[in-house]
Amino acid sequence: MYFEERRNKDGKAFYVAVERYIDPLTDKTKRASVVYHANTVRARKQAGRELEDKIDELISKKQGLFQGQSMKTFFELKESWFNVWRTTVKPQTVKREELVIDRLSELLADDILLEKITPLLIQDCLNGYREKYHSTHSTMQHIKCTLNKIFDYGVLHNAIPFSPSRVVKLNATVEEKRAKKKRLEMKFLDEREVKVLLAELRKRRNQNYYDLALFLIGTGCRIGEASALTESDIDFENHLVTIDKSLQAHDLRVDDFYLDTTKTGAGERVEQLPEFVMQALIRVIERNKQFDEHVKNFPFEAFRKSEFLFRTEYGAPITSHSFREILGRVNRVLQAECQEKYGFEWTKNAVPHSFRHIHISVLRNDPTVPLKEVQSRVGHVLEETTNGYTHLMSASQEKSVEAINRFIEHMGISKGLASLA
CATH class of the missing domain: 1.10.150.130 (Tyrosine recombinase, N-terminal domain)
Known part of the structure; x- marks a missing residue:
């Protein structure tokens, strides 16, 4: 270690303690220094101690880059x-x-x-x-x-x-592979099954579940993203919805629900809405106004005041749990009555995520819709993720909207929407 006297631009003296050390990453000699301002024995000793500490820290930090943390077990x-x-x-x-x-x-x-x-x-x-x-x-x-x-x-x-x-x-064993395939098959719905499922949802007392299903089919949103929506997220003039949050409700009481970010960064997006989805949203908003008026005139402790679009009969936001319960009832009805009412056996287990599968499958099976457009629309980063949703269904998002509209019209669902308005 040695000491130097230097002067700043104003001619005032200051002092530097200098020492050389071996860089543990390169084995080359490097130089470290510490500045002090009083030319005394005490000041030099203090500068020397500070310089030693500085060199120890520099070496320790660089050694940490290749030696790692002291984890043994x-x-x-x-x-x-x-x-x-x-x-x-x-x-x-x-x-x-x-x-x-x-x-x-x-x-x-x-x-x-x-x-x-x-x-x-x-x-x-x-x-x-x-x-x-x-x-x-x-x-x-x-x-x-x-x-x-x-x-x-x-x-x-x-x-x-x-x-x-x-x-x-x-x-996995052969039996496990078969069981997994069967579980997946039960969640995927073909056109006939989608039509029947919507017909049964339409019979529910709370029509918000039916319109929520149409919204999910038309947008491919995750249920948490749809649950978090408010009227302010909808651009009615340009037929757009902004997806930038998700409602967290798992294992929580209604009063403890909270808003969080979307599942991934790519999940934040703006989607163009098909006409049948716009009509569904208009019906939902009208029902909400009627419900708010009813609560005002006939207050009840079970009612919840909420700004969310899709609500239960008591005003709380529809969550994955509440929607899953309704779909569970519909599944049971169809398992018992589908053959007699619709002419085929119901072997599926529709869940909230099934509608996202439907949306992505429709778009991926339409050759006019580019993959990038589908990824942008549903908030996927990886191509493999999007392709993983395709199954049984034989810049701008216009092609996506046209494709999902054709799907709805092909099933004849759009013809019955006017009576619900």
Whole structure:
């Protein structure tokens, strides 16, 4: 270490403590310095101490880039990952992942050393867990996905040289593959089934469920996005809807519902609306006005005051749970009566997300609608995600609107809408 006297542009003297050190990333000699202003023994000693601390910090910081955090056990790695990861996702996602974290504590001992964890150990642990609890393939996939995230974090922070779970493969049995396919098939609806489902929803006492179904078919919105909509989100003059939020209601009381962001950044979008959706929204708004007037004249403690568009009979926003309940009743009615009333057996299990499947399938099966337009319309980033929605259905969004309008007209649904207005 050595000391220099220098002068600033005004000619005033100041002093610099200088020391050289070896950069741990390059093995080259570098120079660090600290400025002090009094040319005394005490000031030089203080500057020397500050310079040593500065060099230690520089070296430690650069070593951290390749040496990683001091994580030795699986517990330390798991906790470090979870504390960072939880700040990047929504509370309900954290809650779901906490259940998996609890399972991991039984799968892999917290005190096991990271250096002892091998792909074969991971494979044996997963097999043992599955055999002990008779876990489904989807449960094991979720567990392995979490392990992948934890070990990838470890690789990033140089706690381990590679991820021992990445090379592990989970193989579903033939029965599990068939069961999964059957579950998916039950959620997909063809044109005939869509028509029958809408006919039954139209018979419900609260017609908002029917118009919500039409809105979801016409826009491909997620149910949480539709639940969050208010009248101010609709541009009636230009036939547009702004999707920029989602209603969070899972395991919450009505008074505790809250607005959150859309599922992904790409989920924030503006969609062009088909005419049948505009008519559905007009009917919904008119019913809401009638309901608000009724509440004003006949107040009741069960009624809820709300600005949301799609409401239950008591004024609370329609959520995934409440809509799923209605669809469950419709499913049961159709299972019992579809053959007699409509001439075919009802084998499906329609859920709120089924309508998003319908919308995307219609657009992806129409050769005039570009994939990018579909992705923009439904808020998808990856092409694989959009293509994953296609199934049984044989810049501007005009082509999308035309395609979904043709679908509705082909089923003859639009002809019956006038009587509902």
